[in-house]
Amino acid sequence: MIRVSRLNAGMILIVGLVTYGCSGSGTDTPSPEPVDQGKDRKAILTHWADNIIIPSYSSFKLKLDALTAKSDAFAAKPETASLVELRKAWIEAYNEWQKAELFDVGPGAKRAIRSYYNIYPTHVQGILANIENPSSSLETTVSFDRQGFPALDYLINGVGTTDAAIVAFYTAPDAGAKRIAYIKRVTEHMQSLLTAVITDWNGAYHNEFITKTGTDIGSPMGELVNGYVLHYERYIRSGKFGIPSGAMLNGVVAADKVEAFYQKDISKRLAQTAHQAVEDFFNGKSVKTDAEGPSFKSYLNALGAKDSATGQSLSKIINAQFAASKAKIDALGPDLHQQVIENNQAMKDVYTVLQKAVRMLKVDMTSAMSITITYTDNDGD
Known part of the structure; x- marks a missing residue:
C-alpha cells in the first residue's frame, strides 16, 4: 500500500506540472484582432440592398402603378380632366425614378432599364412611326429614345399647345385610337422591365450581391x-x-x-x-x-x-x-x-x-x- 501511494503521488505531481505548463503557454497566445466594422463589405452591401436599393425600386413601383392606372383612365375617357391627372402621375413617377436610376448594377444593368426609361431628347419622328406600326419592337437599342418618360413627355405635353389640342390629338376619328394605344405600349413595357428587375433583386441576385464581397x-x-x-x-x-x-x-x-x-x-x-x-x-x-x-x-x-x-x-x-x-x-x-x-x-x-x-x-x-x-x-x- 505504501509503494502504491508513492506512485500515485508522483503521477499527481507530473499532471500538475503539465497542467501548469499548458496554462502558462496559453497566456502567450495573442488575442485575435478586432474586426473593423467599417470595412465589413458584406454589411455595406446588405445595407445597400435591403435598406436602399430594393426599397427605392418598391417606392418607384407604387408611382409607376399610379401612372399606369391614370394612363388607362385617360385611354378609357380621353378628356381634359383625365389628361391632367395623367400628367400629375407622370411627374410624380418621373421624379421618383430619379432616386432609383443610379442603381446601374445587376438586374437593372442587365436589362438596360435606364436606357429604356430615360434617354432624352426623345425621337419624335420615331414615336410617330411606332404609332403607325404597332408591331414595331420596343426591345431594340434604336428604340431607346422612343419610349420611357421622355416619350410620355411628348405624348401628354407636346402633341398640342393646349390641353384641348392634346385631347383632340387622341380623339381624332382615324388616328386617335392608335395614338392612345402607344401610350399603353410604353407604360406596359416600363412595367414589364421594372417587374423583372424587382423580381431578380428579391430572388437569387440578392444573395449574390451581398455575399460576393470583393x-x-x-x-x-x-x-x-x-x-x-x-x-x-x-x-x-x-x-x-x-x-x-x-x-x-x-x-x-x-x-x-x-x-x-x-x-x-x-x-x-x-x-x-x-x-x-x-x-x-x-x-x-x-x-x-x-x-x-x-x-x-x-x-x-x-x-x-x-x-x-x-x-x-x-x-x-x-x-x-x-x-x-x-x-x-x-x-x-x-x-x-x-x-x-x-x-x-x-x-x-x-x-x-x-x-x-x-x-x-x-x-x-x-x-x-x-x-x-x-x-x-x-x-x-
Missing part, C-alpha cells in the same frame, strides 16, 4: 461603384447640365436637350432629386428610416482615406462638394430651358462644380477603395 472587376461592389460614378458624371453632370449649356459641346448651346423638354418647369426639380439621391446613397441614408448606415462614407473613413491636397477626411471633402453643387443647382430657375436662354452661365457654373465632385468620386474615392473604373468617357478624367 472589389475586383465584375464584383457587385465594383459594378455598383462604376455605375454610381458613371451616373453622376454622364447622366447628371453632362446630361442635365453640360450638354444643354454647351459646356460639353464645345460651347454649342443646346437648350432643346434639357430633360422634360415638353414640361420644362419640372426640369430643375428632376435634377435636384437626382443629385440628392446620389448624396444620400454616398452617406448610406436608409430609404426606410432616413438614418445613415454602412456606406461609401463609412468605408472611406474606416480606410482612413484623406484628401491629398488638404489632409482632411476624403468623405468630408466629398460631402462638402456635394453641398456646393446642391447650392448651385438650387439657385437656378425651375425651367432649365429658360435658364439656358436667359442666364446660361449659371448652368455652366453648375457643370463646373459638379465636375470637381466627379474627379473626387472617379479618382480619389475609387483609388482609396482599390476599385478600377471600367467605363470610358471623353471628359479628360
Whole structure:
C-alpha cells in the first residue's frame, strides 16, 4: 500500500506540472484582432440592398402603378380632366425614378432599364412611326429614345399647345385610337422591365450581391461603384447640365436637350432629386428610416482615406462638394430651358462644380477603395 501511494503521488505531481505548463503557454497566445466594422463589405452591401436599393425600386413601383392606372383612365375617357391627372402621375413617377436610376448594377444593368426609361431628347419622328406600326419592337437599342418618360413627355405635353389640342390629338376619328394605344405600349413595357428587375433583386441576385464581397472587376461592389460614378458624371453632370449649356459641346448651346423638354418647369426639380439621391446613397441614408448606415462614407473613413491636397477626411471633402453643387443647382430657375436662354452661365457654373465632385468620386474615392473604373468617357478624367 505504501509503494502504491508513492506512485500515485508522483503521477499527481507530473499532471500538475503539465497542467501548469499548458496554462502558462496559453497566456502567450495573442488575442485575435478586432474586426473593423467599417470595412465589413458584406454589411455595406446588405445595407445597400435591403435598406436602399430594393426599397427605392418598391417606392418607384407604387408611382409607376399610379401612372399606369391614370394612363388607362385617360385611354378609357380621353378628356381634359383625365389628361391632367395623367400628367400629375407622370411627374410624380418621373421624379421618383430619379432616386432609383443610379442603381446601374445587376438586374437593372442587365436589362438596360435606364436606357429604356430615360434617354432624352426623345425621337419624335420615331414615336410617330411606332404609332403607325404597332408591331414595331420596343426591345431594340434604336428604340431607346422612343419610349420611357421622355416619350410620355411628348405624348401628354407636346402633341398640342393646349390641353384641348392634346385631347383632340387622341380623339381624332382615324388616328386617335392608335395614338392612345402607344401610350399603353410604353407604360406596359416600363412595367414589364421594372417587374423583372424587382423580381431578380428579391430572388437569387440578392444573395449574390451581398455575399460576393470583393472589389475586383465584375464584383457587385465594383459594378455598383462604376455605375454610381458613371451616373453622376454622364447622366447628371453632362446630361442635365453640360450638354444643354454647351459646356460639353464645345460651347454649342443646346437648350432643346434639357430633360422634360415638353414640361420644362419640372426640369430643375428632376435634377435636384437626382443629385440628392446620389448624396444620400454616398452617406448610406436608409430609404426606410432616413438614418445613415454602412456606406461609401463609412468605408472611406474606416480606410482612413484623406484628401491629398488638404489632409482632411476624403468623405468630408466629398460631402462638402456635394453641398456646393446642391447650392448651385438650387439657385437656378425651375425651367432649365429658360435658364439656358436667359442666364446660361449659371448652368455652366453648375457643370463646373459638379465636375470637381466627379474627379473626387472617379479618382480619389475609387483609388482609396482599390476599385478600377471600367467605363470610358471623353471628359479628360
